[in-house]
Amino acid sequence: MQIKNQRYCGSCYAFALVGALKKTYVQIYNTSGPLSPQQLIDCSYENGCEGGSFVGVLNYIHDNGDRLNLEKDYPSTPTGAKQDKCQNFTGQVLSYNATHRLQYRQLSTGNENYMKQIVYEQGPIYIYYNAGKREGNDTALHQTSAKFDHYGYGIYDVPGCPTHENMNHAMVIIGYGTQNGTDYWLMENSWGITWGDEGFIKIKRGANMCGLAT
Incomplete structure (x- = not known):
């Protein structure tokens, strides 16, 4: 399992979501990723290196056709910093079909x-x-x-x-x-x-x- 490094960028929200989606990608494609946190930093509706939430990045993925690039196709910058513009809007589809879209579920507090x-x-x-x-x-x-x-x-x-x-x-x-x-x-x-x-x-x-x- 490859551990990632967000460096000096406040982008834990992007890295955590990519980590949470690992199993989804493996189940769909029968191979490991890893997926790109940099795409979420650059392209999503959150605040780049100033923090964010899973809601904004998931909304971005949904609006992008449930797609997110692999890290090899959308690599991190050397310092982890946000780039001025989104480099690539394509990516791997993370839903099984139009009926079974990528979703999340909030768990009950304290259980x-x-x-x-x-x-x-x-x-x-x-x-x-x-x-x-x-x-x-x-x-x-x-x-x-x-x-x-x-x-x-x-x-x-x-x-x-x-x-x-x-x-x-x-x-x-x-x-x-x-x-x-x-x-x-x-x-x-x-x-x-x-x-x-x-x-x-x-x-x-x-x-x-x-x-x-x-």
């Missing part, structure tokens, strides 16, 4: 048992998450940011991490497990392989850690 069922039966989940805040006077957000930025291994557990504010980062839940008696989510980030556990993070499951189930 991590149901989230586990969805991951098992259907695949990755796109989530928003409180990754902390480096500036300001909020001690809890400072501590959360420091622990998230410097995560390396083990199960990430930050007691007191706010669950209903500062939802400032998007990632993808790709699996789950139990380690030394503690349940966890396995999540894919977009900060390259030098961050975390080769680009992944295990986050405590069952505690709505930092709002991942909000």
Whole structure:
């Protein structure tokens, strides 16, 4: 599995959506992608490197005929920055037919048992998450940011991490497990392989850690 790097561009929303669509692409084409986050940064209705949401990028994909390019056909810029104009509006069709269009479903808040069922039966989940805040006077957000930025291994557990504010980062839940008696989510980030556990993070499951189930 190839871990991507958004670099200095606030484009986690695009990378997370591409990660969430991996299984869809494999099921349709019986081969792996990867799909292009750069197309979403350049072409969608979101804010390029200033952040965005899955709603805007999915609306763009729908309006583009449920199509998104592979990364080889629409590569990322060297710095991850948004380009002045959209380079390519074509791409791979991500729906089975005109009746079965690409869709999303929002899960009920706080139900991590149901989230586990969805991951098992259907695949990755796109989530928003409180990754902390480096500036300001909020001690809890400072501590959360420091622990998230410097995560390396083990199960990430930050007691007191706010669950209903500062939802400032998007990632993808790709699996789950139990380690030394503690349940966890396995999540894919977009900060390259030098961050975390080769680009992944295990986050405590069952505690709505930092709002991942909000």
